[in-house]
Amino acid sequence: MARLIALFFMVFALPVLAQSVDRPDPNTATTGPATQSLDDILRRQDNLKVDDSERRAIIGGPEYAPSVDSPLGTRGGASDSDLWRAMRFNNGDISTQNTGPAATVLMQDAGMWWLDIRRGPLQTYGAYLLGGTLLLLALFLLIRGRIRIEGEKTGRTIERFKAFERFGHWLLASSFIVLAITGLISLFGRKVLIPAFGHDAFSTVAIGTKWVHNNISWAFMVALVMIFFFWVMHNLPDKTDLKWLAKGGGIFGGGHPPAKKFNAGQKLIFWAVIVLGGSISISGLSLLFPFEINLFAHTFDLLNGLGAPGWVGMENLPSDLSPQEEMQYAQLWHAIISFVLTAIIFAHIYLGSVGMEGAFDAMGKGEVEEQWAREHHSLWVEEVKAKQRVQPGE
Amino acid sequence: MKAFVLALCAAVVITVGANLILNEIGFSAQDTTSSPSVRLDSDS
Numbered sequence: 001m002a003r004l005i006a007l008f009f010m011v012f013a014l015p016v017l018a019q020s021v022d023r024p025d026p027n028t029a030t031t032g033p034a035t036q037s038l039d040d041i042l043r044r045q046d047n048l049k050v051d052d053s054e055r056r057a058i059i060g061g062p063e064y065a066p067s068v069d070s071p072l073g074t075r076g077g078a079s080d081s082d083l084w085r086a087m088r089f090n091n092g093d094i095s096t097q098n099t100g101p102a103a104t105v106l107m108q109d110a111g112m113w114w115l116d117i118r119r120g121p122l123q124t125y126g127a128y129l130l131g132g133t134l135l136l137l138a139l140f141l142l143i144r145g146r147i148r149i150e151g152e153k154t155g156r157t158i159e160r161f162k163a164f165e166r167f168g169h170w171l172l173a174s175s176f177i178v179l180a181i182t183g184l185i186s187l188f189g190r191k192v193l194i195p196a197f198g199h200d201a202f203s204t205v206a207i208g209t210k211w212v213h214n215n216i217s218w219a220f221m222v223a224l225v226m227i228f229f230f231w232v233m234h235n236l237p238d239k240t241d242l243k244w245l246a247k248g249g250g251i252f253g254g255g256h257p258p259a260k261k262f263n264a265g266q267k268l269i270f271w272a273v274i275v276l277g278g279s280i281s282i283s284g285l286s287l288l289f290p291f292e293i294n295l296f297a298h299t300f301d302l303l304n305g306l307g308a309p310g311w312v313g314m315e316n317l318p319s320d321l322s323p324q325e326e327m328q329y330a331q332l333w334h335a336i337i338s339f340v341l342t343a344i345i346f347a348h349i350y351l352g353s354v355g356m357e358g359a360f361d362a363m364g365k366g367e368v369e370e371q372w373a374r375e376h377h378s379l380w381v382e383e384v385k386a387k388q389r390v391q392p393g394e
Numbered sequence: 395m396k397a398f399v400l401a402l403c404a405a406v407v408i409t410v411g412a413n414l415i416l417n418e419i420g421f422s423a424q425d426t427t428s429s430p431s432v433r434l435d436s437d438s
């Protein structure tokens with residue numbers, strides 16, 4: 001009986017006993033700054049920012065070193081954990097006989113966000129952008145139709161572009177189109193082409209497109225410099241552009257607003273090609289010569305100095321980048337700007353071919369129908385005519 | 395049309411030429427990051 005009573009008390013006392021033990025609060029449990037706390041782990045699982053600045057810095061060092069003749073004194077003040085931590089956070093003093101620029105980075109932990117963007121939103125939004133642009137152009141063709149030469153054709157032509165100008169344009173255009181196609185193949189290979197055609201077929205295609213993309217880039221850069229010098233003087237903004245833009249190039253208010261050699265819309269195309277094309281070229285060179293041309297840490301530093309991230313409510317941009325991170329940013333920038341310029345070029349190709357009667361001849365033959373020129377570039381025609389009157393017979 | 399065809403030819407020439415020059419100056423990651431005692435290709 002006494003045993004039964006004892007058991008009775010024990011059973012009832014158990015919960016009390018259990019409660020009387022102090023359970024550590026999981027959110028504060030920590031074994032010191034060198035180890036991550038449960039809170040850190042949970043935050044990381046929730047994709048929240050973890051402040052590990054203290055942990056990163058615990059890598060030992062001479063200031064902690066016991067004298068050389070004491071136990072562990074020869075380790076320079078760094079324990080095993082300190083050494084591994086230094087490698088984990090890329091803080092160690094690594095030396096190697098490998099001459100590669102990034103060879104001293106043994107662990108790079110900033111690659112996943114980049115990979116996720118490259119195989120996710122970059123491809124999705126890029127495809128939407130290009131597809132949407134094509135759709136809009138098709139809609140424009142359906143609704144507005146081809147922009148025709150309205151007046152009576154004269155049968156006379158005016159020279160619009162000399163042969164060397166057309167050469168520059170077509171060098172730019174052909175290289176850009178090849179770059180766009182081979183670039184898209186590289187970007188969408190893993191997600192679209194490998195599942196569709198298999199690894200073996202894509203391997204051959206990828207080797208070929210990479211070779212072409214890398215090398216034809218020089219043709220694009222040469223042509224970009226050429227057309228810049230050919231046409232920059234005709235593309236400086238002036239007052240006629242404001243009037244042209246106010247009328248939406250003739251979409252609002254009817255009639256053709258006056259324009260010089262290039263109208264405001266064309267000037268926008270020109271500067272988009274120069275600025276975006278230039279930026280694609282520079283980031284492309286950075287990718288072509290890996291780790292040699294680092295653009296982003298410096299740029300982010302400049303932007304932080306200006307306080308630019310604050311203007312859009314962002315924290316300062318990271319300006320201490322590993323060589324690999326530099327390349328990651330270069331890749332994303334190169335791809336994003338290329339998508340944007342390709343969308344713009346779709347609109348340009350549309351207007352230069354099916355979209356407008358008489359436009360293609362300017363780049364095809366170099367000569368345009370006089371009536372076309374009077375409608376689209378009235379001020380330019382007058383300039384040309386005035387010059388012809390001064391130098392008859394030319 | 396002639397300008398167009400000429401531009402296409404130039405694009406091909408520049409592409410092939412760029413490759414020749416870059417190989418000549420040993421630009422590839424393989425060349426810049428390894429010493430001659432490293433053989434990455436089976437044929438070199």
Ligand code: HEM
Pocket residue numbers: 160169172173174176177227231261262265266267269270273345348349352353359360361362363364
């Ligand atoms: C098959 C593709 C293309 C066609 C049919 C085409 C057609 C044309 C035509 C007809 C013009 C002269 C417009 C005028 O007389 O005022 C022109 C100008 C121009 N093109 Fe293209 N083009 C093509 C591709 C490209 C590409 C890929 C680029 C650049 C990456 C480009 C950049 C320019 C620039 C900067 C101008 C001068 C400014 C302007 O007229 O907008 N073109 N193009």
